[in-house]
Amino acid sequence: MKVISIHRNQKLESLITELRTQNRLAQKELFDKSSRKMLSVCRSYVTDLHHAEDCMLKAFVKIFKNINSYTGQGNFEGWMRRIMVNECLDFIKLHKSMVYVDEFEGGMESLDLEEDLTGIDAQELLDQLPESYRAVFNLFVLEDYSHKEIAETLSITEANSKSQLLRAKKKLKELIL
Amino acid sequence: MKSKVEHNIKNQLNEREIPVSDNSWDRLQEMMDEPQKEAPKTRKLKLGLPLSIAASVVMLIGLFWGWDSFSEVDSPAVASQTKNKEILLKTQESQNNAKIPVQEDLYADTYVSEELAKTETPKVSTTQNSDTNYPIKMENSEILSAPEMSQPEITQILPEPFTELAHQEEVKVEEKKKLNYVDPEMLLYSVENNEAVKQSKSSSRLVLYDFNK
Numbered sequence: 001m002k003v004i005s006i007h008r009n010q011k012l013e014s015l016i017t018e019l020r021t022q023n024r025l026a027q028k029e030l031f032d033k034s035s036r037k038m039l040s041v042c043r044s045y046v047t048d049l050h051h052a053e054d055c056m057l058k059a060f061v062k063i064f065k066n067i068n069s070y071t072g073q074g075n076f077e078g079w080m081r082r083i084m085v086n087e088c089l090d091f092i093k094l095h096k097s098m099v100y101v102d103e104f105e106g107g108m109e110s111l112d113l114e115e116d117l118t119g120i121d122a123q124e125l126l127d128q129l130p131e132s133y134r135a136v137f138n139l140f141v142l143e144d145y146s147h148k149e150i151a152e153t154l155s156i157t158e159a160n161s162k163s164q165l166l167r168a169k170k171k172l173k174e175l176i177l
Numbered sequence: 178m179k180s181k182v183e184h185n186i187k188n189q190l191n192e193r194e195i196p197v198s199d200n201s202w203d204r205l206q207e208m209m210d211e212p213q214k215e216a217p218k219t220r221k222l223k224l225g226l227p228l229s230i231a232a233s234v235v236m237l238i239g240l241f242w243g244w245d246s247f248s249e250v251d252s253p254a255v256a257s258q259t260k261n262k263e264i265l266l267k268t269q270e271s272q273n274n275a276k277i278p279v280q281e282d283l284y285a286d287t288y289v290s291e292e293l294a295k296t297e298t299p300k301v302s303t304t305q306n307s308d309t310n311y312p313i314k315m316e317n318s319e320i321l322s323a324p325e326m327s328q329p330e331i332t333q334i335l336p337e338p339f340t341e342l343a344h345q346e347e348v349k350v351e352e353k354k355k356l357n358y359v360d361p362e363m364l365l366y367s368v369e370n371n372e373a374v375k376q377s378k379s380s381s382r383l384v385l386y387d388f389n390k
Contacts, residue, residue: 035201036194036196036197039194039197040190040193040194040195043195044190053198053201056197056201057204057205057208061205061209064209122185123189123190123193125186141179141183142186142187169180172182173182176182
């Protein structure tokens, strides 16, 4: 396993080296390899598939143009994923009205969703959430952002982030049940 | 800690892959190529904006400069020039008033011309006009030996008040070549000895003096 991982890392490094030279073949190779996964990330935030693909393509353009900003620290896939998420959030801000209600309901922080999701499409559940709930939930659950990071990304307060997450969990619970 | 539902959602979505459309790569290439074509335009805009701003600033400065130059009342340069002219006129007036008394008698005209001759005799002597060396005929008088001279310059100077003469002193500097010259000794003697003055039959006033007395 370690040998395989080392081999994969070397292959990735060589690919990144080629990408820095704006090699079109290397760009196509990266696109073919990661486009489906990146589209899935975008689809988690944007309900419409065509709009999600547009966001993905724009994000790839930014990745290819700003490839030199990747210094090698951290996972390359994680770096690409952040660019995808930011592009989707920008799209939502432009085209959707996201309202963040600053109502922090104390005592509901430990709302745990222990229901069984077997046979339930997670994307269908997320699509039924409001834009603001879904954004906070995705950042917290899928991207492992802290409330402070969510507040900085969405330009809201930490209290808003916590309240939005609680509301999202409450809504999901209602949907599951 | 994340709940069970949250873990399930995360696992489902992380493992999911959605196939892209067939023309997605072509669209991506078009998006990659478009900014390159637009680059020179943006550069022009970047150069054009500061140039236009600079040009507008220069035009504004030029307008204000021209406004100041045309406004005679408020401009300090013009005001200073007018002040200088006034100072010159005042000094000349005071000087002339001190030197030239107000006389309305017969010899006032000659006295004025005498003062003018004193101040400007060197220049008058260097003139090329030979006629200036001769005594010039006074107003309403005749000179026997000297040829007739034009008197427009005298008339310009004599009848005017002394204040105006003082102001016109600078203007008359160029006409000093044609100023009338009168021997001061003769004039002095004529004033002291009225008896020497004899009138001819033609009512002209001649100064005759006898040096033997």
